[in-house]
Amino acid sequence: MKKGPVTIKDIARELNVSVSTVSRALADNPLVKLETRLAVKELAKKHNYRPHFTALSLRSNKTKTLGIIIPQLVHEFFSMVIRGIEDHAYANGYNVIISSSHESYEREVLDTKALINGRVDGLMACISKETKDYEHFKEFVDRSIPLVFFDCICDEIEAPKVVLDDFDAGYQATKHLIQQGCTSIAYVGGPINLLINRDRLAGYNKALSEANLNTKDDWIIHCDSGDYEEGRQKSEPLINSKEIDGIFAATDMLAIGAMKNAKKAGLKLPDDLLVVGFSNWSIGTLYEPSLSTMSQPGYEMGLKAAELLIKQIDNPEQTITETFVLKSELIVRESSMTD
Amino acid sequence: MKKGPVTIKDIARELNVSVSTVSRALADNPLVKLETRLAVKELAKKHNYRPHFTALSLRSNKTKTLGIIIPQLVHEFFSMVIRGIEDHAYANGYNVIISSSHESYEREVLDTKALINGRVDGLMACISKETKDYEHFKEFVDRSIPLVFFDCICDEIEAPKVVLDDFDAGYQATKHLIQQGCTSIAYVGGPINLLINRDRLAGYNKALSEANLNTKDDWIIHCDSGDYEEGRQKSEPLINSKEIDGIFAATDMLAIGAMKNAKKAGLKLPDDLLVVGFSNWSIGTLYEPSLSTMSQPGYEMGLKAAELLIKQIDNPEQTITETFVLKSELIVRESSMTD
DNA sequence: TGCACAATTACAAACGTTTGCAACTGTAGG
DNA sequence: CCTACAGTTGCAAACGTTTGTAATTGTGCA
Structure with a gap:
């Protein structure tokens, strides 16, 4: 035998x-x-x-594997993106290999290097908060390995991109608060070096100026990590000041941090303070009051990214460089309801 | 050129x-x-x-890749498991390929088949709720491809396993409720065909009988999906009956569903009803009242699973079949506090 | 009887590596 | 001057496939 x-x-x-x-x-x-x-x-x-899978790959020079680089795995949005990617990949006979950079630039570079040696047929990436230098992605372009960016993109590299219309989302959220009667609206957001946060802030500003409303430097808070605890701490003085009647938070966790503060300060929600979050995390439906938020269609984003990537793999000659923009939708819940 | x-x-x-x-x-x-x-x-x-990665693999007959099969990706516990696996894998020069079966038996079989053809050096699996037949895993044993089960295991296959001491966890949780003064404690759990749920329930029963407390059939609820909405619906009559003063829920989401019902029924938490959940999801810290729960060390479980798998890959001759049992710890928060 | 052609099969190269073994240098010692 | 041996290097096989081309059949027809 x-x-x-x-x-x-x-x-x-x-x-x-x-x-x-x-x-x-x-x-x-x-x-x-x-x-x-x-x-x-x-x-x-x-x-x-x-x-034998490996033999097949060697012969055909195709691994039928797609690489994904994301900053975090334990994250409702990214999990949904992956699910979208997986669904489209599987349907087309591809497997998926995921590397989470843990928001570390160093790890991101390591991961890209590990995937570049013919291990994957293409890569989808969402850059980490730390990343400022994009050399490691240039190498993909140099070797003409198909590359697609999603969500946190890198403008300097020519590649198809799938993003959310963060500007419009910020605008919609803020406009909604204005329509509900808010006149002093604060912004609590994530790290400002990320384009997505700059866009959300810009949308906020646009809505305000359109309505001839003012803001103040103190009303604009940037959180480096964007997690619950940081948001809670940084927004505490603002809320205690009782200057504001509305908050647009660029993350549901930041929104909840702010709401906790408000409750602690004895404010009644949503009567004294309206809040709109961002990302439509499941916790928003369970919290009390339930949280109004902007949808962030992760599944669709993953689907689209995979679609673009596979299309590029199948047609290596024609390079796609379009940017696909997905729309965010306002989801109104208790936290921004007036009656 | x-x-x-x-x-x-x-x-x-x-x-x-x-x-x-x-x-x-x-x-x-x-x-x-x-x-x-x-x-x-x-x-x-x-x-x-x-x-060239593929050429290397073909030559050495090693892919330096580990396969993971999990029922769900968008899940705090599994995400942590993966993170644990990844950390150990990366540290040892392995990559990781993840397939989520979406709790579907069919998909699980498909995924295992896709990974069996020399694509991975070994596999870690957590079986889906639907799975009753284990032929697809037997094939790994037949081909002597290293295999490790974690969390939801399959007893019939000889392979190393990493599990939580669910029995002890159920016992601890229930005992805590008893110590806090509860005398009529209900159980709300997930699908009973899964061993983990049978164990949690058994732990609950042990604690009750030890304290000479009774339970009733109506006080034991099994949810097939185990998600929030199902838990909320199925536990509503029980809570409205006001027969009970404590609930041990085998999932934090089920616990929160129950708490929602309780609030709706006008009960004061935790005064009228004490609740202990399971898994220590982050939502438990944010909900009001914050939720007491049993820890579920996903990261450690992943770490251990990867360690066992790599050990087996490196020493193909000696087969490990131990079962590693991790302990769960009680985390007391507001939902079970009496003062 | 011989030849063309169809039908079926085998051979060999290739994909990018690694590695046992053979082969080629040159130098030193007899 | 020949031999042995160390120091380098190259050849070829192997991993499991696919695929272009050559080789082997058998058949029908002139």
């Missing part, structure tokens, strides 16, 4: 034919006699033959 | 040496003259040479 998994060679030997015949028979190539074809296929099934 | 990525051949040609010399030089083999070695390495660096 032999060890390892059964190969085409084993089948060939057992049937006294050549490996090429077996290969062709398995592919149902009419060049090989029907009788032989059936015999080969039967034996293959009997032995539970499965083509 | 040539197209594709630079190979060992290209370097050999350019330097007028053989491929074997280049290969050895890159490996810093002292058989090749220092001068040649340096020249090769310099040129390799200049051309940004990277060994």
Whole structure:
């Protein structure tokens, strides 16, 4: 007996034919006699033959694998993106390999290097908060390995991109607060070096100026991590000042941090303070009051990114460089309701 | 000029040496003259040479890739498991390929089949709620591909396993409620065909009988999906009956569903009803009242699973079949506090 | 009887590596 | 001057496939 998994060679030997015949028979190539074809296929099934993935890859120079680089895995939005990517990938016969950079530039560089040596047919990336230098992505372009950016993109590299219309989302959210009667609206956002946060802030500003409302430097808060605890701490003085009647938070967690402060300060929600968050995390439906928010269609984004990537892999000659912009929708819940 | 990525051949040609010399030089083999070695390495660096992953795999019959099969990706616990796996894998030069079965038996079978053809060096799996048949895992054993189960395991297959002590956790949680003065404690849990849920329930029963407390059939609720909405609906009659003064929920989401009902029914939390959840999801800290819960060390579980798997890959001869049991710890928050 | 052609099969190269072994240098010692 | 041996290097096989081309059959027809 032999060890390892059964190969085409084993089948060939057992049937006294050549490996090429077996290969062709398995592919149902009419060049090989029907009788032989059936015999080969039967034996293959009997032995539970499965083509050796690596050998296939080497021959075809295709790994049928897509790489994903994301800053975080334990994150509702990114999880949904991955799910979208996976669904489209699987449907097209691709597998997916995920690297989470943990928001570290260093790790991101490491990950890209690990994926560049013919391990994946293409890459989808969302850059980390730390990333300022994009050399590691340039290498993909140099080697003409298809690359797609999503969400946190890098403008300097020519590649298809899938993003949310963060500007419009910020605008919508703020406008909604204005329509609900707010006149002193604060902004609590994530790290300002990320384009998405600059855009959300810009949308906020646009809505304000359109309505001839003012803001103050103190009303604009940037959180480096963007997590709950940081948001809670940084927004505490602002809320205690009782100067404002509305908050647009660029993250649901920041919104909840702010609401906690408000409750602590004895404010009644939503009567004394209206809040709109961002991302439509599931916690927003459970919190009390439930949180108004802007949708962030992660699943659709992943789907689109995978679609663009696979399209590029299949047509290496024509390079796509479009930027796809997905729209965010306002979801009104208790936290911004007036009656 | 040539197209594709630079190979060992290209370097050999350019330097007028053989491929074997280049290969050895890159490996810093002292058989090749220092001068040649340096020249090769310099040129390799200049051309940004990277060994072709697939070719390496084919030669060595190692993919340096670990497979993961999980029921869900968008899930705080599983995300943490993956993070633990990734950390250990990366540290040992492995990559990771994740397939989420979406709790579907069919998809799970598909995923295992996709990974069995020499794509991964080993597999870590957590079976789906639907899975009753384990043939697809037997194949791994047959082909002696290392396999490790975690969390939702399958007893019938001989393989190392990493699990939580769910029985003890259920016992601890219930005992805590008893110590806090509860005498009529209900159980709200997930699908009972999963061992973990049977164990949690058994722990609950043990604690009750130890304290000479009774339960009723109506006080034991099984949710097939285990998600928030199902839990809310199924526990509503129980809570409205006002027969109980404590709930042990086998999931934080189920616990929150129950608490919502309680609030709706006009109960005061935690005065009228104490609740302990399970898994220590982040939402539990934000909800009001904050939720007491049992820790579920996903990161550690992933770490351990990866460690066992890699150990098995490195020592194919000796088969490990131990079951590693991680302990769960009670985390007391407002929802079960009496004062 | 011989030849063309179809039908079926086998051979060999290729994908990018690694590695056992053979082969080639040059130098030193007999 | 020949031999042995160390120091280098190259050849070729192997990993499991696919596929272009050559080789082997058998058949029908002139």
